[in-house]
Amino acid sequence: MSATAEQPAFDLADPAAYSFFQRENVRFSDTDMVGHVNNVAHVALVEAGRLAFAFDAAERAGVETGLVTFVRLEIDFRDDLYYPAAVRIGARVLRVGNSSFTVGIGVFDGDRCVSTSVNVLVHLGDDRRPAPLPDAMRSALERSRLGQP
Amino acid sequence: MSATAEQPAFDLADPAAYSFFQRENVRFSDTDMVGHVNNVAHVALVEAGRLAFAFDAAERAGVETGLVTFVRLEIDFRDDLYYPAAVRIGARVLRVGNSSFTVGIGVFDGDRCVSTSVNVLVHLGDDRRPAPLPDAMRSALERSRLGQP
Amino acid sequence: MSATAEQPAFDLADPAAYSFFQRENVRFSDTDMVGHVNNVAHVALVEAGRLAFAFDAAERAGVETGLVTFVRLEIDFRDDLYYPAAVRIGARVLRVGNSSFTVGIGVFDGDRCVSTSVNVLVHLGDDRRPAPLPDAMRSALERSRLGQP
Amino acid sequence: MSATAEQPAFDLADPAAYSFFQRENVRFSDTDMVGHVNNVAHVALVEAGRLAFAFDAAERAGVETGLVTFVRLEIDFRDDLYYPAAVRIGARVLRVGNSSFTVGIGVFDGDRCVSTSVNVLVHLGDDRRPAPLPDAMRSALERSRLGQP
Numbered sequence: 400m401s402a403t404a405e406q407p408a409f410d411l412a413d414p415a416a417y418s419f420f421q422r423e424n425v426r427f428s429d430t431d432m433v434g435h436v437n438n439v440a441h442v443a444l445v446e447a448g449r450l451a452f453a454f455d456a457a458e459r460a461g462v463e464t465g466l467v468t469f470v471r472l473e474i475d476f477r478d479d480l481y482y483p484a485a486v487r488i489g490a491r492v493l494r495v496g497n498s499s500f501t502v503g504i505g506v507f508d509g510d511r512c513v514s515t516s517v518n519v520l521v522h523l524g525d526d527r528r529p530a531p532l533p534d535a536m537r538s539a540l541e542r543s544r545l546g547q548p
Numbered sequence: 549m550s551a552t553a554e555q556p557a558f559d560l561a562d563p564a565a566y567s568f569f570q571r572e573n574v575r576f577s578d579t580d581m582v583g584h585v586n587n588v589a590h591v592a593l594v595e596a597g598r599l600a601f602a603f604d605a606a607e608r609a610g611v612e613t614g615l616v617t618f619v620r621l622e623i624d625f626r627d628d629l630y631y632p633a634a635v636r637i638g639a640r641v642l643r644v645g646n647s648s649f650t651v652g653i654g655v656f657d658g659d660r661c662v663s664t665s666v667n668v669l670v671h672l673g674d675d676r677r678p679a680p681l682p683d684a685m686r687s688a689l690e691r692s693r694l695g696q697p
Numbered sequence: 698m699s700a701t702a703e704q705p706a707f708d709l710a711d712p713a714a715y716s717f718f719q720r721e722n723v724r725f726s727d728t729d730m731v732g733h734v735n736n737v738a739h740v741a742l743v744e745a746g747r748l749a750f751a752f753d754a755a756e757r758a759g760v761e762t763g764l765v766t767f768v769r770l771e772i773d774f775r776d777d778l779y780y781p782a783a784v785r786i787g788a789r790v791l792r793v794g795n796s797s798f799t800v801g802i803g804v805f806d807g808d809r810c811v812s813t814s815v816n817v818l819v820h821l822g823d824d825r826r827p828a829p830l831p832d833a834m835r836s837a838l839e840r841s842r843l844g845q846p
Numbered sequence: 847m848s849a850t851a852e853q854p855a856f857d858l859a860d861p862a863a864y865s866f867f868q869r870e871n872v873r874f875s876d877t878d879m880v881g882h883v884n885n886v887a888h889v890a891l892v893e894a895g896r897l898a899f900a901f902d903a904a905e906r907a908g909v910e911t912g913l914v915t916f917v918r919l920e921i922d923f924r925d926d927l928y929y930p931a932a933v934r935i936g937a938r939v940l941r942v943g944n945s946s947f948t949v950g951i952g953v954f955d956g957d958r959c960v961s962t963s964v965n966v967l968v969h970l971g972d973d974r975r976p977a978p979l980p981d982a983m984r985s986a987l988e989r990s991r992l993g994q995p
Contacts, residue, residue, distance in 0.1 A: 423873070427581075427897050430580045432583045447873045471771070473771045474769065482581060591886050726878060729878060
């Protein structure tokens with residue numbers, strides 16, 4: 400059932416796979432005693448990109464983001480990231496399910512990929528239980544998945 | 549008007565000055581590339597201690613904490629702190645004003661003081677504007693200031 | 698090749714599966730505007746547990762931890778966590794490979810499981826490339842995997 | 847001896863007082879359960895601005911930043927900050943001492959000032975004890991203090 404069991408539809412580590420990017424600065428407080436950006440801070444960057452992508456997709460589609468909960472993260476730490484840096488966080492839908500969808504994210508320092516991740520989100524109804532994706536939201540997610548603007 | 553302009557009522561760097569302590573672990577993600585605990589993480593430890601103190605004081609006094617806002621922090625970074633460590637965060641009221649009060653906090657690694665800080669808080673009324681401290685809250689704060697249990 | 702492709706050797710969400718626990722306080726700064734502990738802070742708690750476990754295992758085995766790098770995290774956010782809370786972070790080896798090993802972690806608020814995660818680490822040689830696990834380290838990891846003290 | 851005892855040389859809350867600005871995005875993980883940006887995250891933004899300013903000043907002056915330690919922070923939380931936001935962090939030297947100097951920082955959401963702070967730094971010699979500011983560094987700091995580019 401995990402998204403890793405399937406072949407991803409695009410290469411998460413290739414910046415050319417993404418049309419949406421969020422730019423974020425690495426902060427000094429993101430580093431740790433190893434000298435690089437801490438793994439936890441990598442996850443903060445992924446979250447920043449994931450939410451910017453969600454708000455952008457909702458706005459472009461003219462839909463509400465609705466109540467969406469984040470249920471699973473798979474992240475591969477591919478290379479060290481150092482302070483200072485301004486990274487680009489690419490995001491694109493990997494899979495659209497019935498009530499859930501999956502966003503692939505690559506974080507890039509220049510063209511160097513420092514992490515890739517698979518982010519699983521679930522749409523909730525008013526009773527806060529998983530509910531089918533509304534049509535407009537599903538269409539917007541599908542367009543992202545197909546790499547359409 | 550700043551609290552630093554007055555002589556503090558006790559030595560913030562002396563663990564014997566405090567009767568309330570909150571214990572917190574330093575986390576690996578609190579460190580930075582200098583090798584020590586990052587200054588921002590020091591402030592997170594101070595916040596953890598300040599709030600634990602406020603909830604404890606309110607509970608002991610049988611009062612609600614009410615709506616309190618944190619308006620000013622003065623912190624002296626006195627010594628390096630390293631991972632791993634379990635610190636004690638001492639907190640005690642320094643000053644009780646009309647609608648505001650000031651909490652002195654010392655963070656200790658063993659008996660070694662790594663930071664001292666002066667934390668200014670303001671009590672807000674239902675209109676979210678500064679409002680006089682309720683009597684029960686004032687009494688609880690005064691007891692802390694005098695070093696009474 | 699992912700650890701999720703295999704049946705885990707124990708139930709990550711069952712506190713009885715773990716003999717090692719690290720205790721950590723949730724800090725106020727770990728919360729987010731949704732009102733619960735932020736997903737990024739969940740990952741900081743996992744990191745705190747993972748490293749405490751590694752240092753403990755190394756010390757018990759009388760071995761150096763050596764140079765180990767964290768390469769992959771899979772985390773399932775199972776339930777909301779709220780401030781204040783003192784959590785127990787259980788850690789136990791899931792799999793021992795040639796140069797890599799996998800640690801399963803469950804975070805518990807009381808007996809309620811709030812996250813489970815699979816943490817993949819790689820042992821590096823002096824040239825900072827993956828290198829076979831030293832025998833003493835392998836033995837210590839195997840003991841943890843089998844649930845032995 | 848505290849910088850607050852003196853009248854600041856410029857209005858820390860006025861964006862027009864600064865010629866150097868660092869831009870930073872507020873991240874979702876910067877928020878807390880009150881709904882706004884957490885006080886600790888405010889301090890992370892101040893640190894991001896302080897270091898960007900120091901590196902910029904050193905580069906413009908053609909000097910090394912040398913070994914500088916951050917010893918004291920005074921911060922006034924002036925207004926709530928919300929996610930999402932892109933803030934401008936203005937920084938300018940307030941005072942140049944013998945071995946220490948003070949940087950004033952204002953964080954702005956648009957033209958709205960959300961915090962002002964006084965940051966005290968000390969220059970260290972090779973023995974890691976306070977040492978007089980090198981001439982080139984002193985000149986660069988003086989230029990910032992006078993509002994010169």
